[in-house]
Each structure stands twice: as C-alpha cells, then as structure tokens.
Amino acid sequence: MKSAEEGAAPGVTAPDPILRLEGLAKSFQGQRVLHGLDIAIGRGEFVTLLGPSGCGKTTTLNLVAGLLAADEGSIRLRGAVVNDVPPQRRRLGMVFQSYALFPHMTVAENIAYGLEVQRMPSRDIAHRVGAMLDLVRLPGVERKFPSQLSGGMQQRVALARALVTEPDLLLLDEPLSNLDAALRREMQQEIKRIQTALGVATLLVTHSQEEALTMSDRIAVMRGGRIERLGTPLEVWRDPRTRFVCTFLGDATVLEAVSDGTAFVAGPLHLTPASSAPAADTRRTLAFRPEHVRLDPPADAPNAALGLVREASFRGAHVACLLDCEGLAIQAVLPADPGGRLPQPGTPHRFAIPPDAVMLLDD
Amino acid sequence: MTRLVLSALGSGTREGGVLRWLLPLLPVLVLLLIFFLLPLGELLRMSLLATRPMPRTPDPDVTLANYVAVFADPLHAEMAVNSLLVGLATVIFTLLIAYPVAIYLTRCGSWERTFISVACLLPIFVNLIVGILGWYILLLPFGVLQQALQWAGLIDGPLRLLRSFPALVLVLTYEHLPFAVLILASAVQNVPQDRINAARLLGASNLRIFRTVMLPLTMPGIVASAILVFSLSVSSYLIPILIGAQRVPVIPMAIFSYGTEQMNWPMGAALAFVLLVSVALITYGFTVLAGRLTRRGQWEVT
Numbered sequence: 001m002k003s004a005e006e007g008a009a010p011g012v013t014a015p016d017p018i019l020r021l022e023g024l025a026k027s028f029q030g031q032r033v034l035h036g037l038d039i040a041i042g043r044g045e046f047v048t049l050l051g052p053s054g055c056g057k058t059t060t061l062n063l064v065a066g067l068l069a070a071d072e073g074s075i076r077l078r079g080a081v082v083n084d085v086p087p088q089r090r091r092l093g094m095v096f097q098s099y100a101l102f103p104h105m106t107v108a109e110n111i112a113y114g115l116e117v118q119r120m121p122s123r124d125i126a127h128r129v130g131a132m133l134d135l136v137r138l139p140g141v142e143r144k145f146p147s148q149l150s151g152g153m154q155q156r157v158a159l160a161r162a163l164v165t166e167p168d169l170l171l172l173d174e175p176l177s178n179l180d181a182a183l184r185r186e187m188q189q190e191i192k193r194i195q196t197a198l199g200v201a202t203l204l205v206t207h208s209q210e211e212a213l214t215m216s217d218r219i220a221v222m223r224g225g226r227i228e229r230l231g232t233p234l235e236v237w238r239d240p241r242t243r244f245v246c247t248f249l250g251d252a253t254v255l256e257a258v259s260d261g262t263a264f265v266a267g268p269l270h271l272t273p274a275s276s277a278p279a280a281d282t283r284r285t286l287a288f289r290p291e292h293v294r295l296d297p298p299a300d301a302p303n304a305a306l307g308l309v310r311e312a313s314f315r316g317a318h319v320a321c322l323l324d325c326e327g328l329a330i331q332a333v334l335p336a337d338p339g340g341r342l343p344q345p346g347t348p349h350r351f352a353i354p355p356d357a358v359m360l361l362d363d
Numbered sequence: 364m365t366r367l368v369l370s371a372l373g374s375g376t377r378e379g380g381v382l383r384w385l386l387p388l389l390p391v392l393v394l395l396l397i398f399f400l401l402p403l404g405e406l407l408r409m410s411l412l413a414t415r416p417m418p419r420t421p422d423p424d425v426t427l428a429n430y431v432a433v434f435a436d437p438l439h440a441e442m443a444v445n446s447l448l449v450g451l452a453t454v455i456f457t458l459l460i461a462y463p464v465a466i467y468l469t470r471c472g473s474w475e476r477t478f479i480s481v482a483c484l485l486p487i488f489v490n491l492i493v494g495i496l497g498w499y500i501l502l503l504p505f506g507v508l509q510q511a512l513q514w515a516g517l518i519d520g521p522l523r524l525l526r527s528f529p530a531l532v533l534v535l536t537y538e539h540l541p542f543a544v545l546i547l548a549s550a551v552q553n554v555p556q557d558r559i560n561a562a563r564l565l566g567a568s569n570l571r572i573f574r575t576v577m578l579p580l581t582m583p584g585i586v587a588s589a590i591l592v593f594s595l596s597v598s599s600y601l602i603p604i605l606i607g608a609q610r611v612p613v614i615p616m617a618i619f620s621y622g623t624e625q626m627n628w629p630m631g632a633a634l635a636f637v638l639l640v641s642v643a644l645i646t647y648g649f650t651v652l653a654g655r656l657t658r659r660g661q662w663e664v665t
Contacts (some may be wrong), residue, residue, distance in 0.1 A: 014657065065560070065564060066563075087563040090564070092564055094561065100555065100558045102561075102562075102575075102655055103580070104580060104659070104662055115563055117567050130497050145661060147662055148662075160604065
C-alpha cells in the first residue's frame with residue numbers, strides 16, 4: 001500500500017496561505033522541542049506532519065491550536081498573527097487522538113456544541129447536525145451517547161463535531177491510532193473524502209507513513225524539532241534526500257558508495273543513478289527500495305549484479321527476498337509468481353536496480 | 364490456607380460461588396454489624412419504649428409516643444429548620460470554596476500542590492475542640508478580630524459575631540472544607556484535558572466550559588462531597604454548642620440534652636432516629652436529582 005502516486009500539490013507556493021508558521025520554537029523545561037519551524041499551508045490543502053514520537057509534530061499542532069504558547073516565531077492564520085489569540089477565537093476544527101467527545105451529551109448534542117456556542121437558532125442547528133451526520137455517513141445515531149458507539153463511529157462523530165462550524169482549517173491529532181488496521185484504512189479514505197468534499201485545509205499529525213502517503217497533498221517529515229523534508233508524497237518517497245527520511249518512509253537498502261566517474265561503486269555493485277554522472281572519488285550514501293529490485297533481469301539491464309538468495313518468504317501478494325551480494329545484504333520484494341514458484345534459498349540469481357530507483361542521500 | 368477454608372466452607376452447599384464472593388467482605392460485614400447495625404437496632408428499640416424518667420428501668424411496652432412527641436414539639440421544628448439551613452448553607456459555602464481550590468490544585472505546579480494539600484489537611488490533624496476554641500477567641504466580642512477591626516476604625520463598638528448563624532456556618536465550613544477539597548480534586552483531575560480543549564476549540568468561553576463540561580462530569584464528586592459535608596454538619600454537636608449555642612439551636616443539641624440533662628433516652632433515641640432517616644432521605648433525593656440532571660444513568664458505562 002505504498003502507492004498513492006497521485007495527488008497534485010496545490011498551495012505549494014500559495015500566495016495566500018491559510019496558515020503560515022515562521023521560525024516557530026518551543027521549549028519544555030529548558031529542553032528545545034522545536035527549532036524554528038517554517039511551513040505554509042494553502043487553502044484546501046492537506047498537509048501532514050510525519051515523524052517518530054518526540055519529533056515535535058504534536059507540539060506544532062498544539063501551538064497552531066493555541067493550546068500551547070510559542071516561545072519564538074509567529075503563527076499566521078488567514079494572514080493575521082494569532083500568537084496571542086486564545087483557542088476559542090482561532091476558528092479551527094480539531095479532532096483529538098482520544099476523540100474527546102463529551103460523554104454526557106448525545107451524538108447530536110456533541111455535534112451541535114460549536115453551533116450552540118455561536119447561538120445559532122435551534123432549527124438551523126438540527127438541520128446542520130443532520131447534514132453533518134449524513135456527510136460522515138452516520139444517520140440515525142443522533143440520540144445515542146458516545147459510549148454506545150464503536151471506535152470508528154466515535155471517530156466520525158468527532159470529525160462531524162469539528163467540521164460542523166465550517167472551519168477553514170482542520171487539525172487532526174493522530175486521529176486513527178486507536179483504530180484497528182482495517183478500520184484505519186477505511187477511515188483514511190473517509191477523512192480524505194470528507195476533506196475533499198468540504199475543501200477544508202487540513203493539518204494531520206501522524207507517525208504512520210502509510211497514512212501520510214495516502215492522504216496528504218504534501219508531507220513534512222519531522223525529526224528532532226525540525227522539518228527534514230517537505231514535498232508531495234511522490235517527491236518525498238522518490239527523493240527522500242536524507243537517510244532518516246528514506247528509512248522512516250519505508251524499507252530500503254542503504255549503501256555507502258564511492259564514485260569512479262561513471263558509476264557509484266559499493267563492493268561488486270556498480271550503480272548509475274538516473275541523474276547526472278557523479279564526479280570521480282565522490283562519497284555518497286545510496287539507497288533503493290526493495291520493490292524496485294528486479295530479479296533475473298534482461299541481459300542488457302543496467303546496474304545488474306549476481307547475488308545469492310539467502311531467504312525468501314511468501315507474503316501473499318508478494319515475495320520478500322534477502323539477497324547476499326558478496327557481503328552486501330540486498331532486500332528485494334518481488335511480485336508473487338502466478339505459478340507459485342519461490343526463489344530457492346542458496347541459488348544464485350542475477351538482479352538489477354533500475355537507474356530511476358537509485359536514491360542519493362545526505363546523512 | 365484460605366483455599367482450604369474456602370473449600371471447607373463451600374463444600375456443604377452448592378452456593379460456593381456466593382460464599383467465595385462473600386468471604387473477603389466478611390471482616391467489613393462483621394464490623395458493620397457490631398459497630399453500626401447493632402447500635403442502630405438498639406437505638407430503634409429504645410426509641411419505641413415508653414418514656415420513663417430513669418433509663419435503667421425501661422417500660423417494656425412498645426409505643427410510638429416518643430415519635431408523636433418529637434413531631435409535636437415546636438422547639439424541635441425550629442431546631443430541624445436550623446439544622447437543615449445550617450447544613451445547606453455549609454454545603455453551599457464549602458462547595459463554592461472547595462471547587463475553585465480543586466481546579467487550581469490540578470493546574471498548579473507540584474510545589475504549590477503540596478502546599479495547598481497540607482494547608483487543606485491541617486485542620487483535620489488539629490484537635491476539633493482546639494480548632495473551635497481558636498475560632499471562639501477570634502470571634503469573641505473583645506476578641507482578636509473585633510479589636511483589630513475597632514483599632515482600624517472599621518467598626519464602632521463590639522459586634523455579636525459569635526452565637527450567630529453565620530458564625531456557625533463559617534466554622535462548620537472551615538472544619539469540613541478539607542474533605543470536599545480532597546474529593547473534588549480527584550473528580551476534577553479525572554476530567555480529561557482533551558475534552559476541555561475540544562470545548563475551547565469549539566469556541567466555548569470558560570464559563571460555558573464550566574457549565575456544560577466540568578460541572579456534569581464532576582457531578583459524582585460534587586454529590587459525594589455535598590453528602591459528606593451535609594451529614595457531618597447536620598450531625599455535628601460540638602461546633603453548634605460552642606459557636607452557635609442557644610442562639611442557633613440544632614437537633615443534635617436536643618438529642619444530647621435528652622440523653623444527659625433530662626435522662627430521657629427514649630426521646631433522644633427517637634429524635635436521633637428521625638434525624639438519621641431525614642439525612643438519609645435528603646441524601647438519596649439529592650443523589651437522584653443530580654443523576655437525573657446529568658442523565659448519568661443513560662451514558663455512564665457500568
């Protein structure tokens with residue numbers, strides 16, 4: 001499920017972003033968790049902050065929401081600096097990891113909460129709540145209490161409550177981490193569908209690369225309080241630039257290689273990247289994804305070498321292979337053979353890495 | 364060992380399951396029986412005996428005459444009204460002070476939390492009479508407070524602060540505040556910050572968050588502390604007799620008087636029983652009302 005190779009990038013250089021963070025910094029008890037973060041989100045754009053725990057992504061979200069105060073830098077919402085504006089007046093929608101539904105209120109009352117605050121007439125409220133429940137595909141649960149709903153349904157209610165006030169920016173704090181795998185995939189598509197239908201700019205915080213890749217227009221991969229790579233899912237996936245981003249997004253074989261003027265050499269492997277020819281004696285870190293490794297390629301395939309199959313395990317849709325190329329461990333994921341044949345451990349096989357698949361990394 | 368006793372106890376019957384469930388409760392049940400139910404039964408029995416001047420020679424006749432006398436005496440009615448008002452006022456003031464303290468306790472740093480907790484618990488460690496006498500001296504017509512006020516030119520001549528309804532409520536509130544703070548602090552602590560933040564992001568003012576989120580979610584704590592403070596205040600004897608005295612007569616003073624000065628134990632027992640049942644009924648009514656208001660039965664997972 002690492003496709004999602006679609007999705008243009010609106011708002012990459014939006015002239016009028018809904019949210020712009022500039023030099024945002026935050027410390028807790030003398031410990032810096034954010035080091036001058038810069039990012040802008042265009043109207044209707046879906047941006048994901050992706051990173052391991054402790055990378056500062058949730059802190060960033062709480063700063064945007066106004067639940068924390070920034071030490072340095074500015075937060076601009078709709079063009080205006082909101083550093084000192086309380087969360088009540090930031091007009092944002094937010095879905096919490098715990099959903100944070102009000103247990104003592106019915107589903108309808110939960111969703112209506114933001115509208116009640118705005119003193120909307122009760123007839124309009126009922127209408128809007130009904131429309132919202134239709135949008136999140138939860139008809140007929142108005143009078144139930146959250147405790148009577150499943151996790152996925154509570155998630156939909158939380159989404160409806162956050163969106164009913166028609167905010168132009170939606171904040172999602174690891175909204176799917178409490179759901180099981182199947183439901184998570186379903187809700188990814190649901191959230192994306194609702195987000196697209198409403199055209200609401202969205203800032204998602206997650207540690208799941210799958211979520212980030214499938215849902216986002218752009219991904220900001222964070223590490224140690226900084227954005228290490230920012231781009232569309234396809235850009236970030238194909239050209240991660242750093243070893244951290246490369247391995248955080250997915251499995252990869254990472255090699256240290258030295259250029260001989262025409263190709264990068266790592267042991268018996270001679271790899272020519274698709275980009276410009278490297279200058280001689282350049283040291284670089286190279287990587288390629290397991291699914292890009294071709295087994296038994298045509299004789300004229302570039303970047304080919306001979307390897308010994310160490311392990312081959314059947315995974316249903318594909319076969320995971322570990323190749324030993326004179327001491328270099330090469331991971332390969334091969335499409336499952338329709339005849340059910342597996343590469344036999346101990347047998348030598350030629351393999352090749354297409355030049356397109358070679359990624360050049362900095363550390 | 365326990366298993367052995369259990370199987371020995373359970374072997375005779377098919378009710379081994381019930382016994383297994385009952386056994387751990389046994390010490391508590393025995394304690395309750397000896398120190399609560401038996402005296403209570405004795406109280407009830409005594410209250411049904413015909414009134415005699417000497418308690419050692421009770422008449423064996425069973426009669427409701429004491430209860431008739433309890434309800435017939437207009438002094439009792441005045442005392443009941445006082446008790447009820449004192450109890451309600453103490454509950455209200457205790458909650459009004461304890462709730463903000465409880466909220467502050469959950470928000471402040473650890474140093475402040477320790478300080479406030481100790482300050483709250485201190486009155487419990489101070490001997491009750493010492494505490495009351497402290498207030499007594501403070502409130503006396505020529506006591507510390509009044510002298511200070513007079514010196515500052517705020518009052519002209521001594522006031523009757525002691526022996527008044529407000530003084531009684533003040534001291535009862537002081538005495539029972541720690542219990543309410545402790546109960547409410549844990550209730551407030553149990554409201555997840557996420558829910559409050561969710562309400563904030565939806566635009567709710569602090570007042571609205573308090574009314575629509577905090578209050579319903581901390582209702583069990585409010586009910587528990589209200590019940591505790593009410594029953595402690597209504598049944599308190601020392602504080603009313605020393606602070607309010609005859610200016611604010613309350614039911615426990617009459618019970619004490621029947622039991623000691625008048626040596627009329629059956630009347631005292633009847634009055635005590637009426638007080639007990641009234642407190643139980645009011646407590647029950649309050650619990651039901653609070654549960655109804657927050658629809659707790661419908662949404663709370665049991």
